[in-house]
Structure formats: C-alpha cells, structure tokens
Amino acid sequence: MAGRDLPKGNAAIGQSGGPTAVINQSLVTCAMALRKLPHIKRVLGMRHGVNGLVKDQVVDLGRVNAQHLAQVARTPSAALGSSRDKPDKAYCEQILAACRKHNIRYFFYIGGNDSSDTCRIVNELAHTSGYDMRCFHIPKTVDNDLMLSDHTPGFPSAARFLALAFMSDSLDNASLPGVKLNIVMGRHAGFLTGAAALARGDGRDADRNGPHLVYLPEVPFDQQRFLADVERVYARLGRCQVAVSEGIQNAAGAPIATTLVQGLDRDAHGNVQLSGVAALGDALADLVKKNVKSGGSSIRVRADTFGYLQRCWPDPSPVDIKEARAVAAFAVRLAAKGELSGSVAIVRKRSKPYASEMKHIELSDVAGKTRHMPAEFIDGHCNVSRAFLKYSLPLVGPLPIMARL
Amino acid sequence: MAGRDLPKGNAAIGQSGGPTAVINQSLVTCAMALRKLPHIKRVLGMRHGVNGLVKDQVVDLGRVNAQHLAQVARTPSAALGSSRDKPDKAYCEQILAACRKHNIRYFFYIGGNDSSDTCRIVNELAHTSGYDMRCFHIPKTVDNDLMLSDHTPGFPSAARFLALAFMSDSLDNASLPGVKLNIVMGRHAGFLTGAAALARGDGRDADRNGPHLVYLPEVPFDQQRFLADVERVYARLGRCQVAVSEGIQNAAGAPIATTLVQGLDRDAHGNVQLSGVAALGDALADLVKKNVKSGGSSIRVRADTFGYLQRCWPDPSPVDIKEARAVAAFAVRLAAKGELSGSVAIVRKRSKPYASEMKHIELSDVAGKTRHMPAEFIDGHCNVSRAFLKYSLPLVGPLPIMARL
Numbered sequence: 001m002a003g004r005d006l007p008k009g010n011a012a013i014g015q016s017g018g019p020t021a022v023i024n025q026s027l028v029t030c031a032m033a034l035r036k037l038p039h040i041k042r043v044l045g046m047r048h049g050v051n052g053l054v055k056d057q058v059v060d061l062g063r064v065n066a067q068h069l070a071q072v073a074r075t076p077s078a079a080l081g082s083s084r085d086k087p088d089k090a091y092c093e094q095i096l097a098a099c100r101k102h103n104i105r106y107f108f109y110i111g112g113n114d115s116s117d118t119c120r121i122v123n124e125l126a127h128t129s130g131y132d133m134r135c136f137h138i139p140k141t142v143d144n145d146l147m148l149s150d151h152t153p154g155f156p157s158a159a160r161f162l163a164l165a166f167m168s169d170s171l172d173n174a175s176l177p178g179v180k181l182n183i184v185m186g187r188h189a190g191f192l193t194g195a196a197a198l199a200r201g202d203g204r205d206a207d208r209n210g211p212h213l214v215y216l217p218e219v220p221f222d223q224q225r226f227l228a229d230v231e232r233v234y235a236r237l238g239r240c241q242v243a244v245s246e247g248i249q250n251a252a253g254a255p256i257a258t259t260l261v262q263g264l265d266r267d268a269h270g271n272v273q274l275s276g277v278a279a280l281g282d283a284l285a286d287l288v289k290k291n292v293k294s295g296g297s298s299i300r301v302r303a304d305t306f307g308y309l310q311r312c313w314p315d316p317s318p319v320d321i322k323e324a325r326a327v328a329a330f331a332v333r334l335a336a337k338g339e340l341s342g343s344v345a346i347v348r349k350r351s352k353p354y355a356s357e358m359k360h361i362e363l364s365d366v367a368g369k370t371r372h373m374p375a376e377f378i379d380g381h382c383n384v385s386r387a388f389l390k391y392s393l394p395l396v397g398p399l400p401i402m403a404r405l
Numbered sequence: 406m407a408g409r410d411l412p413k414g415n416a417a418i419g420q421s422g423g424p425t426a427v428i429n430q431s432l433v434t435c436a437m438a439l440r441k442l443p444h445i446k447r448v449l450g451m452r453h454g455v456n457g458l459v460k461d462q463v464v465d466l467g468r469v470n471a472q473h474l475a476q477v478a479r480t481p482s483a484a485l486g487s488s489r490d491k492p493d494k495a496y497c498e499q500i501l502a503a504c505r506k507h508n509i510r511y512f513f514y515i516g517g518n519d520s521s522d523t524c525r526i527v528n529e530l531a532h533t534s535g536y537d538m539r540c541f542h543i544p545k546t547v548d549n550d551l552m553l554s555d556h557t558p559g560f561p562s563a564a565r566f567l568a569l570a571f572m573s574d575s576l577d578n579a580s581l582p583g584v585k586l587n588i589v590m591g592r593h594a595g596f597l598t599g600a601a602a603l604a605r606g607d608g609r610d611a612d613r614n615g616p617h618l619v620y621l622p623e624v625p626f627d628q629q630r631f632l633a634d635v636e637r638v639y640a641r642l643g644r645c646q647v648a649v650s651e652g653i654q655n656a657a658g659a660p661i662a663t664t665l666v667q668g669l670d671r672d673a674h675g676n677v678q679l680s681g682v683a684a685l686g687d688a689l690a691d692l693v694k695k696n697v698k699s700g701g702s703s704i705r706v707r708a709d710t711f712g713y714l715q716r717c718w719p720d721p722s723p724v725d726i727k728e729a730r731a732v733a734a735f736a737v738r739l740a741a742k743g744e745l746s747g748s749v750a751i752v753r754k755r756s757k758p759y760a761s762e763m764k765h766i767e768l769s770d771v772a773g774k775t776r777h778m779p780a781e782f783i784d785g786h787c788n789v790s791r792a793f794l795k796y797s798l799p800l801v802g803p804l805p806i807m808a809r810l
Binding site: 169 | 426473480487489581582670683686710713717718719808809
C-alpha cells in the first residue's frame with residue numbers, strides 16, 4: 001500500500017535499546033541513503049533515541065563528512081546514543097510534536113522489539129492525527145529474538161564473540177582443569193547461550209571440547225539435575241565448562257537469579273537486573289563447590305559473567321556488517337518507493353554458500369513480540385541441536401583453528 | 406660461565422602458572438630449536454608442568470608433526486597443560502628422580518615468578534646432587550611482574566585485550582550513560598589495570614574517553630575518596646567508566662575484596678581467590694549505588710569482572726608473538742652454547758620504531774620476586790602517567806579508531 005506522493009520534508013534516525021557491534025553500520029547506511037533522496041532536505045539524528053528528540057537534542061547528519069561517517073560505521077555501540085525509554089501515550093504525543101516542529105516526514109528507528117513498538121505507536125499516532133509521516137523500523141538486537149527474521153543484525157557478532165570466548169576459555173580450563181561456569185546474556189531467548197556451542201568446532205576433539213553443558217532460558221532449570229550433569233562430565237573428562245543463560249528459570253518460571261540470590265535490583269518494569277551483576281555465576285559456583293566432589297575432595301570451580309563485552313566487541317562478523325547495512329538500505333528503499341510504514345526481516349536463502357535477502361514486514365508483526373529458540377534448536381535439557389549449529393555457523397565468520405597436543 | 410662439554414641426553418619442557426595467548430609460541434619455538442641440536446636425543450613435554458613429570462605423564466614432542474606444532478603455536482593457553490604446584494624440597498627430589506629416569510639433561514620451564522623459583526630449586530638440587538642438568542626459565546606472565554624485564558611475554562596480548570575491552574565498553578557506557586566498573590586481573594601489579602588507559606586513544610576525545618578512573622594495587626584504596634572521584638567524573642560527563650584492579654588494598658594492606666565481601670575462598674597459601682569470582686565488582690557497584698546520587702536521584706551502576714578471557718583471548722599482539730618466540734629461542738641458544746642455567750629478560754632498545762633484545766639473567770634474579778608498577782608509571786591516586794602509556798602503547802599492536810558523532 002504505497003502512497004505515490006512522497007511528502008517533502010526532513011528525515012530523522014534514532015538508535016534504541018542495547019547497542020551492538022554493527023548498529024552504526026545501519027545508522028550510517030541509512031543516513032547516506034537518505035542524503036541522496038531529492039525530496040528529503042535534512043537528515044537528523046536523535047540523541048539517545050526519542051529521549052533526545054523530545055528534548056530537541058538532534059544532530060544534523062547531512063553536515064557530517066562522509067569519511068568521518070564511514071569511520072563511525074566501523075565503530076561499535078550506538079554513536080547517536082541509545083535509550084531504554086518505553087514511551088507511553090503522553091510521551092508519544094511529545095514525540096509527534098517534535099516531529100511536526102522539525103518537519104520530520106520520515107522516521108527511522110533502529111532497535112529491537114521494544115523499539116519497534118515505539119515506532120508502531122508513533123506511526124499510528126501520526127496517522128490518526130493526519131500528519132503524513134512514514135515510520136520504519138530497522139532491526140537490531142544481539143538477543144536474536146525478533147519475529148519473522150531468520151536472525152537479527154547484532155546477533156552474528158555477539159555470537160562470534162561467544163564462540164571465541166568459549167573456545168579460548170575452554171583451552172584455559174583444559175590447561176588448569178576444574179569446573180568453569182560462564183554466564184551469557186539473553187533474558188528470554190537462548191540463541192546467544194547456544195552460540196557458545198560453536199566453540200566445540202567440528203574436529204575430532206569436538207565431543208571433548210567445551211562447552212560441555214548448555215543451559216537455555218527456554219528449558220526449565222533444575223538444580224539437582226544441573227549438579228548431576230556437572231558431576232557426570234567431570235567424572236568423564238576431569239573438567240567441565242558450562243554455558244549458562246542469565247535468564248535461566250525454574251519450572252515455575254521464576255528466574256534462578258532470584259531464587260539463588262537475595263536483594264537483586266529491579267527496573268521500573270519490575271524486571272530483575274541481570275546484566276552488569278555477577279551474582280548468579282558466583283551463586284552457581286558456590287552450589288557446585290558445596291555439592292560436587294571428586295574422589296571425596298573438593299574441586300576447582302570458577303565463574304565468569306561475560307557482561308557487556310558480548311554486545312560491543314570490536315571484531316564484528318562479516319555477514320553481520322553486510323546485513324546491518326542491507327536492512328538499513330532496504331528500509332530507505334521502502335520509504336523511497338512510497339511505502340507508508342514497515343519493518344525489515346532477514347530471510348535466509350536456500351542457496352549455498354550462505355546468502356540472505358530482505359523482506360518488508362508490518363510493524364505490528366514485530367512490535368513488542370519475543371521470539372524464542374525453536375524446539376528443533378534444542379537437544380535435551382542441556383544442549384543445542386545440530387540444526388542450531390548449522391544455522392548459526394555461517395553467521396559468525398571464520399573461527400580460528402585450535403590445535404591441541 | 407659456560408660448561409664447554411655439552412651433556413648428551415634428553416630435554417624436557419614444561420608450562421606452568423596461568424596460561425597466556427602466546428605461551429604456546431614459546432613452547433613450540435623451544436621444541437623446534439631443541440629438535441635441531443645434535444646432542445639432544447628426545448624432546449619431552451611435561452603434562453601439567455612438574456606435576457606430570459613426577460607422574461610420568463610426558464609427551465614426545467620430537468614425534469609431533471611440525472605443521473601441527475605450528476598450529477599449536479597459534480593456539481592460546483598452555484597446550485601441555487599447566488600447574489599451580491609450588492614444589493617443596495621433597496617434591497623437588499621427585500622431580501630430580503624423574504629427570505634422572507628420563508635422562509633429562511636440559512630442563513626448560515615456561516612461567517612466571519613461581520615457576521622460575523621451581524626452576525631455580527630444581528637446578529640447585531641437580532647441582533648439589535652432582536647430576537649434570539641445565540635448567541632454563543622462559544618468562545611468561547600476563548601480570549608483567551618479573552624483575553629485570555622491560556615486560557614479559559603474555560602481557561602485551563592481555564594489555565591488548567584490555568585496551569579493546571575498555572574502548573568498546575566505554576562506547577557502550579556513552580550510549581547508555583551510567584557508572585561502569587570493570588575489574589581487571591593482577592593481584593599485586595597494576596600493569597594490566599593500567600593498560601585499560603590505552604583505550605582513551607590520543608585523539609581530541611582522549612580526556613572524555615574512558616576509563617576515567619584507574620585504581621591500581623600499588624596505590625592504597627580509600628572508599629570515601631573513590632566515591633568522591635566517581636561523583637566528580639559523573640558530574641562532569643554524565644557518566645563514569647572505572648578500571649579497578651582485583652588486587653586493590655587499603656592503607657593497611659588488606660585486600661578490599663576481603664573488607665567488602667564476606668566468605669571468599671582462600672587457596673593453600675592463604676591467598677584470597679580473586680579470579681573467577683565477581684563479588685568485588687558487585688560490592689563496589691552497591692557502594693556507588695548507595696552513595697552516589699545525581700540531582701538527588703539514583704544513577705545507573707553496572708560492574709563487569711573481565712575474568713579469564715583477559716589471558717587467553719585469541720587475538721594476540723604481534724610484538725608479543727614475536728617476543729614469546731624470541732625468549733624461547735634465546736633460552737635454547739644459552740643451552741647450546743654451554744650455559745649452565747639462567748632466565749631471559751626482554752630489554753627494550755632505545756631505537757624507534759619499537760624493538761627489543763634478549764638478555765641472559767640469573768635464575769635467582771627473577772625467582773619468586775615480584776615487580777610492581779614503578780612510581781613514574783603512576784599519576785596521582787587514580788590514573789597512570791603518560792610515561793606508562795608511552796611504555797605500553799608499542800606493545801599492544803594496532804588498535805581500531807573509534808569515531809564518535
């Protein structure tokens with residue numbers, strides 16, 4: 001449903017939610033493409049998403065030197081600044097007022113499911129107010145939890161970090177054997193925790209390489225079963241490397257972080273703060289220390305919480321760079337051909353080698369919804385399936401070969 | 406004092422202490438060089454250092470395909486396995502017995518100050534027992550705390566990891582502003598924590614880039630002063646990124662980890678376990694949350710403990726690769742020309758660009774001793790000096806350019 005008459009005016013771009021290693025690729029591609037459209041006069045960047053827009057904190061991206069923008073594109077994290085605001089109706093009225101003031105007719109918002117919901121609400125409000133503004137969501141989230149997309153920009157680079165991290169940490173653990181627990185980002189979806197399994201490689205050592213156990217938020221976590229799992233692996237290999245999602249839950253749906261740890265902070269939405277706090281790892285390590293013995297003696301147990309490095313490590317996956325640009329270019333093309341709104345999904349082609357194409361989807365298809373690991377990606381209660389490894393391997397780029405003696 | 410008559414027999418190589426990203430470069434260089442010496446018959450690798458040697462767990466490195474060894478060299482962590490054993494007299498007798506049994510006449514031990522002490526004791530015992538065995542220590546430690554060396558193999562790669570980590574984490578923090586505390590390895594020496602400051606770069610943003618505060622174990626840590634520091638930076642920039650050594654101590658020399666956190670584990674030597682546990686970061690974050698406000702409201706505070714990834718990240722510094730090979734090749738040359746024992750120090754040349762040369766030092770120069778950050782590398786109570794940045798920058802290899810809007 002394209003509106004043939006393209007409104008003349010300005011465009012605005014915002015970044016929202018947790019940053020990624022490639023979100024600036026989307027930003028810069030979007031800005032450069034918009035600069036070329038004749039009916040768009042100014043290309044504005046919102047500082048810290050809609051938060052900056054309503055405070056009149058915008059930057060004129062049309063005036064930034066293209067060479068500098070190319071360097072910004074290669075820089076991890078959100079160059080405009082990001083925001084965690086979840087605007088209500090009144091806030092959205094302010095956003096619309098700011099858009100009118102700046103004569104913004106094209107609104108691009110780069111983010112995850114919350115950000116696409118902001119985009120959807122602003123779009124509806126503009127429509128019902130009779131203000132001709134076209135709103136487009138450009139997907140981005142390391143959590144890989146957007147509906148209808150094969151995967152999301154940001155995920156391949158974070159998955160690459162995790163594959164490298166588990167690979168080198170497993171060698172460290174083999175060198176000084178013990179139980180090593182690594183806590184991975186992803187409150188609701190286990191894709192990133194699952195990506196740890198790429199560290200095993202496909203060589204003859206694959207079944208001895210870590211991670212030996214993988215606990216996803218999609219599978220209820222049982223403490224006794226967990227301890228038995230660790231004990232079994234330790235008995236077989238003399239060591240055990242474990243990937244644990246920060247969002248693991250018990251059968252009743254309560255986060256394990258809250259059942260094991262007292263006094264965790266909660267945000268305005270009542271969600272327990274899971275990132276930037278390492279108590280879950282320490283608590284699980286204590287549990288193992290107290291309950292798992294080897295020949296009657298206590299064993300070496302360590303925990304690391306990988307934290308924010310997972311989402312901004314400056315070694316992005318080549319596929320991720322390419323697709324973060326492609327989703328942004330596609331969104332601008334939608335606007336240029338007169339589409340009124342939408343989001344972009346990445347669709348995997350059936351071809352080999354790996355390739356993808358972009359697809360126009362509705363804002364409502366993705367707004368505020370969460371995708372979980374599908375059942376075929378999960379193997380039992382503490383592993384991912386071969387199908388998941390086949391799915392994620394082409395996304396992360398070349399991994400180093402680790403040779404053992 | 407070279408013994409002109411080189412004993413004929415076998416050589417053994419061991420790896421000890423915390424692994425690094427380049428310790429296998431030293432191992433493989435040493436093995437390949439020894440394989441070429443006519444008076445050396447077999448080149449044995451000790452599994453998990455002297456622990457494997459006394460248990461007769463050795464691997465014949467002369468039989469491993471050179472191409473595979475080249476791949477092992479590029480693999481992080483200790484391929485032979487490592488050990489934290491600190492042998493006493495009786496243990497050393499067992500080591501010597503194992504050496505006699507395998508006719509080991511050349512003993513190479515790759516490690517830090519504890520490992521060089523093992524090497525020294527074994528050497529003395531062989532000497533007093535009249536067993537002609539030449540013992541050489543090959544330096545390695547991410548902590549950079551060996552005497553007489555400009556720096557140690559392993560440090561440049563770990564410093565590189567930290568520069569990259571603070572760089573990208575600072576951008577993440579700028580994007581979603583708050584106080585971010587990052588805990589860095591290094592119980593006694595602040596070199597690694599100091600290396601975080603390389604993340605600032607030398608562009609026009611250098612004084613706004615993180616880390617804004619750097620707390621070293623060499624400078625007594627005062628909680629009230631720390632809180633005032635954070636408040637001051639936050640008031641100026643609206644955010645604050647902090648590098649904290651895991652080994653920070655109060656004026657009385659007590660680790661802050663023990664003053665803030667109850668129930669930390671201790672090892673056999675009475676040292677509090679600092680790595681693989683994240684309680685210090687969480688405790689400092691709590692302290693900031695409770696005490697630092699902005700305009701009367703609480704602020705966003707997060708902590709990450711970088712953990713074991715610091716020492717084995719598979720992106721080593723090019724200088725580190727080169728020098729890890731050079732120290733091992735030099736140690737073998739010492740043996741080949743008839744030296745009886747020794748360790749190797751890296752000496753920086755005064756030339757530009759950066760270059761170094763190897764120097765023969767005594768085992769007793771380095772054994773069991775710890776080097777701290779010299780005073781000229783420290784600036785006030787919460788920063789490193791320009792001299793430190795000048796010292797460490799050439800070691801870490803090229804860092805990416807981070808561009809901001």
